[in-house]
Amino acid sequence: MYRTLFVTHYDDSEGETKTPGGETKEPEKTFNQAQLNEVVEKRVAKMKSENRQMLTKFETLQLTLKTDSEGREAMEIEMEDLRQRTLTQDEIQKREAKKAADKYTKDLEVAKSDAETWKSEYNGLRISYEINGASADNKVLPESYEMVEAFLSPNTKLVELRDGEGVGTGKYESMVDFSDVDSEGKPIVAQMTVPAVLKRMSELPEKYGNLFEGQKISGTGGSSGSSGPTGKVDPSKMSTEDYIKYRKENPQAALGSF
Numbered sequence: 001m002y003r004t005l006f007v008t009h010y011d012d013s014e015g016e017t018k019t020p021g022g023e024t025k026e027p028e029k030t031f032n033q034a035q036l037n038e039v040v041e042k043r044v045a046k047m048k049s050e051n052r053q054m055l056t057k058f059e060t061l062q063l064t065l066k067t068d069s070e071g072r073e074a075m076e077i078e079m080e081d082l083r084q085r086t087l088t089q090d091e092i093q094k095r096e097a098k099k100a101a102d103k104y105t106k107d108l109e110v111a112k113s114d115a116e117t118w119k120s121e122y123n124g125l126r127i128s129y130e131i132n133g134a135s136a137d138n139k140v141l142p143e144s145y146e147m148v149e150a151f152l153s154p155n156t157k158l159v160e161l162r163d164g165e166g167v168g169t170g171k172y173e174s175m176v177d178f179s180d181v182d183s184e185g186k187p188i189v190a191q192m193t194v195p196a197v198l199k200r201m202s203e204l205p206e207k208y209g210n211l212f213e214g215q216k217i218s219g220t221g222g223s224s225g226s227s228g229p230t231g232k233v234d235p236s237k238m239s240t241e242d243y244i245k246y247r248k249e250n251p252q253a254a255l256g257s258f
Contacts, residue, residue: 051086055079127156130174130194138198139213148211152176152197159191183242 031039058079083092131149140148158172176197182188192200201208202215209215 048086051082055082055086058082123158124153126158127153127174127194131156131198134195134198137195138202140198140202140211141213144211148198152194156194 058075083095087095128149131152132145135145135148155177156174159175160168161171161173162168174194175191176194177189178192178197178200179187179189180200202212205212205215
């Protein structure tokens with residue numbers, strides 16, 4: 001039996017190895033620690049770059065994907081694991097700080113919106129209550145309550161009361177911007193309390209007589225002057241300014257009938 005033997009032959013060429021057939025074989029390349037570190041760092045950097053791109057896609061998908069809360073929670077867990085393996089500790093802390101700040105801002109906006117909603121509902125209920133109370137006190141016909149409220153509510157708001165020095169007291173009262181005329185017959189808008197407005201309306205039967213009990217509609221009789229036949233003041237002939245002034249100076253005075 002014949003056997004073939006291969007013998008490695010070294011010649012004078014440095015770093016080269018020749019086979020028995022004369023072919024040159026390159027020596028195996030070796031790496032020092034610095035070179036190995038460089039290769040590893042490049043691979044890690046490439047992997048992190050790919051992970052960042054994937055993380056961005058996942059986050060974008062999470063914003064647009066319509067799924068149940070359980071599915072979103074599972075996706076968030078996967079994304080958090082990816083963040084931990086991809087981002088530096090400093091980046092993670094910055095993202096968490098931003099996330100907390102965004103949540104605080106969102107919660108604050110929701111709280112403000114809820115507060116405004118409750119404030120608006122409270123104001124509306126209080127104004128409605130005061131208008132209906134004043135309607136009863138001024139003998140508005142029961143079937144006219146809704147009409148009076150619809151008429152006054154859009155021009156009524158809560159105004160903070162102020163002390164003698166003009167400082168807010170923290171207490172509020174419903175005030176109506178009431179359209180009337182001044183002493184010269186020119187249109188004005190006077191701010192009055194709800195009871196004062198209902199009282200004024202009850203004393204103007206030519207305009208609001210159909211809203212009150214026992215009103216005599218203008219044109220069925222009465223005096224044309226500023227006083228009635230008994231000499232009492234006729235408020236229907238007075239401007240809002242004169243009426244308010246008169247009521248302050250003569251709170252117990254009787255008013256003429258119409």
